[in-house]
Amino acid sequence: MSEHEKTGFADIDNLHHKRDIARQGGGPEKIKRQHDRGKLTARERLDLLFDKDTFCEVGILGAEDVEKPDADGVIAGYGKINGRYAGLVSYDYTVKGGSMGEVGEIKATRIREIALKSRFPMIWIMDSGGARIDAKTGFGASDDTDRVALFAYTGHLFKEEALMSGVIPLVGAMMGPGFAGTAYIPGLSDFVPMVKDKSFMGLAGPALVKEVIGEDISENDLGGSKVHCEVSGVGDLEVEDDAACIQAIKDYLSFFPANCDQKPPRQDYRGDPTALIDDKILEIIPEHTRQAYNMHRVIKMIADDGIFFEIKPKWGKNMITGFGRVGGYPLGIIANNPMSYGGVIDINASDKATRFIWTCDAFNIPLLFLSDVPGFMIGSMAEKSGIIRHGAKLIHAVAEATVPKFTIIVRKSYGAGYYAMCGKAFDPDLIVAWPKGEISVMGAEGMVSIFGKKMLAAAPEEERANIAAGMTEMIKPLLNVKMAAAKAYIDDVIDPRETRRVLFKALEFTKDKKIFRHPRKHGVYPV
Amino acid sequence: MAVEVLSPITGNVWKIVKLVGDEVEEYETIMIMESMKMEIPVESPQNGKIKELRVKEGDSVIEEDIVVILE
Numbered sequence: 325m326s327e328h329e330k331t332g333f334a335d336i337d338n339l340h341h342k343r344d345i346a347r348q349g350g351g352p353e354k355i356k357r358q359h360d361r362g363k364l365t366a367r368e369r370l371d372l373l374f375d376k377d378t379f380c381e382v383g384i385l386g387a388e389d390v391e392k393p394d395a396d397g398v399i400a401g402y403g404k405i406n407g408r409y410a411g412l413v414s415y416d417y418t419v420k421g422g423s424m425g426e427v428g429e430i431k432a433t434r435i436r437e438i439a440l441k442s443r444f445p446m447i448w449i450m451d452s453g454g455a456r457i458d459a460k461t462g463f464g465a466s467d468d469t470d471r472v473a474l475f476a477y478t479g480h481l482f483k484e485e486a487l488m489s490g491v492i493p494l495v496g497a498m499m500g501p502g503f504a505g506t507a508y509i510p511g512l513s514d515f516v517p518m519v520k521d522k523s524f525m526g527l528a529g530p531a532l533v534k535e536v537i538g539e540d541i542s543e544n545d546l547g548g549s550k551v552h553c554e555v556s557g558v559g560d561l562e563v564e565d566d567a568a569c570i571q572a573i574k575d576y577l578s579f580f581p582a583n584c585d586q587k588p589p590r591q592d593y594r595g596d597p598t599a600l601i602d603d604k605i606l607e608i609i610p611e612h613t614r615q616a617y618n619m620h621r622v623i624k625m626i627a628d629d630g631i632f633f634e635i636k637p638k639w640g641k642n643m644i645t646g647f648g649r650v651g652g653y654p655l656g657i658i659a660n661n662p663m664s665y666g667g668v669i670d671i672n673a674s675d676k677a678t679r680f681i682w683t684c685d686a687f688n689i690p691l692l693f694l695s696d697v698p699g700f701m702i703g704s705m706a707e708k709s710g711i712i713r714h715g716a717k718l719i720h721a722v723a724e725a726t727v728p729k730f731t732i733i734v735r736k737s738y739g740a741g742y743y744a745m746c747g748k749a750f751d752p753d754l755i756v757a758w759p760k761g762e763i764s765v766m767g768a769e770g771m772v773s774i775f776g777k778k779m780l781a782a783a784p785e786e787e788r789a790n791i792a793a794g795m796t797e798m799i800k801p802l803l804n805v806k807m808a809a810a811k812a813y814i815d816d817v818i819d820p821r822e823t824r825r826v827l828f829k830a831l832e833f834t835k836d837k838k839i840f841r842h843p844r845k846h847g848v849y850p851v
Numbered sequence: 852m853a854v855e856v857l858s859p860i861t862g863n864v865w866k867i868v869k870l871v872g873d874e875v876e877e878y879e880t881i882m883i884m885e886s887m888k889m890e891i892p893v894e895s896p897q898n899g900k901i902k903e904l905r906v907k908e909g910d911s912v913i914e915e916d917i918v919v920i921l922e
Binding site for chain 1: 892894
């Protein structure tokens with residue numbers, strides 16, 4: 325007789341036993357296969373994600389068969405990440421391929437609701453074969469025909485995820501496959517890290533693609549990490565392995581508050597944020613505007629300890645977006661990248677910056693714009709791909725953002741590019757320029773080609789180039805930021821070494837910034 | 852250990868600034884590419900010595916082509 329029988333809790337040992345079984349997921353063989361694929365199991369992942377002993381699981385006894393606990397292919401719960409709560413739904417590939425079944429989705433729903441009500445971030449770890457079709461808890465026909473109709477009552481998860489957006493941070497980490505329904509989970513998330521060559525997403529997998537449109541393509545070429553982090557822009561960051569992916573989730577969330585009503589957490593910063601930046605910052609910007617330079621280096625010299633957490637580093641490279649801190653205060657940084665197409669803003673750059681602004685604005689993260697922009701992309705290709713609506717989207721986002729906005733004209737800032745990088749009219753709380761900065765409707769050469777057209781046409785052909793060059797030299801000084809500063813259109817021209825000092829003070833004085841807008845449901849967003 | 856330096860852009864090699872055997876510092880320009888009317892430096896990702904130049908002036912390269920090997 326077990327000692328618990330005396331207390332009337334005879335089943336208690338069985339309960340522990342069932343939990344233990346559930347914790348073993350698909351069993352040793354499947355776990356070995358998971359490891360052989362270079363992947364961690366769902367439980368190993370959550371051990372890395374959460375602070376020790378803080379994970380609280382929900383629905384561990386959920387299963388297709390009450391006698392065979394397996395958590396129904398998804399682990400659900402909440403725990404602390406660096407001391408702050410977050411919810412987790414982690415698909416377990418070792419159990420029924422991590423497929424989405426009825427019980428698993430009841431668990432997932434439970435955590436979504438808890439995260440939203442308690443207002444802490446929600447994380448999905450995707451390693452799933454998609455909707456379960458053929459089992460008792462699935463959505464397909466086998467012996468139970470009612471299960472087909474069940475599909476008509478699904479889809480809440482996507483609706484809920486859309487409505488959670490902007491209330492709490494949403495992370496959709498791709499650590500395995502995620503085809504069909506499971507691809508919309510990351511699609512609706514704020515941040516989508518992808519494990520290199522191990523994660524895939526697509527609205528249909530290779531088999532269905534082959535069947536429906538006759539395209540023969542591998543999983544990797546269809547929706548691998550390279551496709552989504554370099555071509556489609558659906559992925560935010562390609563990471564080397566599972567451990568790096570978990571670290572990326574933690575690093576990302578460290579810049580965020582738990583919900584939209586909170587301020588982002590300030591980290592301890594030991595140094596003096598008002599100290600001058602090293603003289604080396606003066607060597608970065610070349611003399612001629614045609615010469616590119618490393619904007620990442622500028623960002624790293626501005627950010628605390630040179631730490632910059634970049635979002636979408638390999639997509640839309642002409643626009644750099646990511647998080648850093650100044651004096652411990654989180655900051656969303658948007659910078660033009662002269663190394664890539666001269667930093668011109670094209671459709672992808674517009675998409676990338678807009679989404680980043682929306683994310684930061686939703687969670688009260690101040691924005692820093694580092695401007696060196698020749699303008700928006702022009703030409704028939706750009707027009708046909710809708711540069712006007714994409715550009716309008718970016719302008720919409722910059723105008724609408726109510727978080728503290730700081731603009732630094734690093735070098736040139738021309739045309740609508742100046743507006744999109746938070747020019748004066750877009751209410752930056754600070755707008756300063758480095759001494760080589762230029763603000764103008766266009767570059768000096770472009771201006772000469774328009775207003776000097778008649779004069780150039782009248783001159784002998786062999787002299788035109790010289791005359792144009794002379795005119796350009798004459799106009800160039802008028803573009804310099806000292807002219808805008810003399811009119812007090814911008815706040816100041818600063819020594820680049822003062823940049824951190826200036827930003828730190830701006831972060832302090834804008835702490836309680838509040839903006840009121842005309843009441844409306846929402847803008848009519850150009851997309 | 853050999854370190855590969857990649858071209859940041861698709862374009863032409865306009866000017867090679869450093870030669871095989873030269874010491875370079877992190878962020879120092881090794882060569883300059885020309886693309887979209889911009890001069891784009893290929894910078895050293897770390898301190899090192901140039902072991903091999905994979906391109907010559909006038910060559911066209913594709914983004915992420917290996918252009919230099921450091922040691």
